[in-house]
Amino acid sequence: MVSFILLMFIGLAGGLAVGSGFVAFLTVLGVIPRLADLTRSEKSLRYYEVAIVLGALAGVWFSLGEPHLSFPTPIVIAIGLLCGMFIGLLAAALTEVLNVFPILAKRIGMKNKVNLLLWAIVLGKILGSLYHWLFFVR
Template sequence: MIVENLLLIIIGLSGGLVVGSGFVAFLAVLGIIPRLTQLTKTYQFIHVYEWAIILGAVLIGWISLRDTLLFQSALWLVPVGLLNGMFVGMLAAALTEVLNVFPILAKRIGLGDKIIILLMAIVLGKIAGSLFHWMYFVNH
């Protein structure tokens, strides 16, 4: 019993270190946070962005390992969902900009001069897909 628990602790810590290291490498190598501050013109708050990501990852990791109940109204989820969506959207936008995904994609599919149409199609498709998922799958 003690050996099994010790093995589970070692496996859990190892998995956490691997995932955490990959996440940090992803953010550091691609320069996501500095680019995000440059795009939003909030470079003076770079330490706030860094600490927000660190504390958010640790807090959400801790909460996900426990049976945490917050006893809040369902309306409380609206601003939380919006903030999560903004974070993921900004992170994805920074990643695609760093990798120059949209200009390459636009040239390959022949929309080089109409890149705004490509961007709007992606944005509207994401919105429609998210709304469909939440309205159909989550509420049923």
């Protein structure tokens, strides 16, 4: 009984920590308003809120259970493309908020070559993802 209560406490504490970090990420950095601004969809903020809540709930459901979903290959490809687009837009909004690339370029001495730096990051991400999927996911 004591181990069960301890496990519940640890799970609750972990959930609070992750949830607090997620909310801080969204509110303090202003990621959602920036994402809406970049995509010129400020009128659809309610949809962003609903999508975040549903995404968080789906993430919890997938994390706690072991659902096995079976979709045809074209649907899996479409889901993968949509997930990739979301991550790309989120990364663009975050870098826009933090002005990461100009600071990074200045610090590593590539102030006049920001395009080269961006291409290096993009190609590195693509090659790293391909390496992971081709050699580790079977």
